[in-house]
Amino acid sequence: MRITEDGTNLTARNQYIRMCIARTLIHIMEVKSLEDITITELVKKANVSRMTFYKYYKSKQEVLSDYMYEIVNDYMEDARKRTDIGGLHDYKHICHCFQFFKQFSDFIKILLNANMYSVIINALNNYMDSYVLPTSNRSRYELYYYAGALCNTYIKWVETGMIETPEEIASIVYKHVGRKD
Structure with a gap:
């Protein structure tokens, strides 16, 4: 069972339904602006009822935040299992961070096109607060600074077509902010 950002317990079925709604919304946003998408259209294409939608979400924006939170949570789980990437x-x-998030560049572009940068940075700050801060000797604001630097670098890398490899981007970031914890 997984716990969401708001503390809700998710069964595998609950999580599956939430991800279906999110993926459907993202798919529609590839051709339509968020403001032009109705809940009716979303639930019909996601093959769920309005009641199901409102059981999990209050808004379309909350769907996107939840999906971003899931991505960051998956990253955290992946990084936790890795013993070869250091602090x-x-x-x-x-480097691992850029490699992992590269696979979500299309979703990030959709968020940016919808002027929803806050969804990205809020998820990263939540990650820093929940998973890094309790075991770090750094202040919350140092961690926010670091998350912001990584986030902005990643976004600009995505916006410019990811011409550089994740290793090249990581090398640039490491040169300016990398140091032992």
């Missing part, structure tokens, strides 16, 4: 500020860890 948060190590080159290998930074």
Whole structure:
């Protein structure tokens, strides 16, 4: 069972339904602006009822936030299993971060096109507060600074077509913010 950002317990079925709604919304946003998408259209295409939608979400924006939270949570789980990437500020860890999030670049572009940068940074700050801060000797604001630097670099990398490899981007970031925890 997984716990969401708001503390809700999710069964596999609950999580599946939430992800279906999110993926459907993202798919529609590839051709239509968020404001032009109705809940009726979303639930019909996601093959769920309005009641089901409102059981999990209050708004379309909340759907996107939840999906971003899931991505960050998956990253956290993936990084936790890895013994070969070192600490948060190590080159290998930074490289892993860019490699992992590269697969979500289309979703990030959709969020940026919808002027929803806050969804991205809020999920990263939540990650820093929940998973990094309790075991770090750094202040909350140092962690926010670091998350913001990584986030902005990643976004600009995505916007410019990801021409550089994750290793090249990680090398640039490491040179400026990398140091032992």
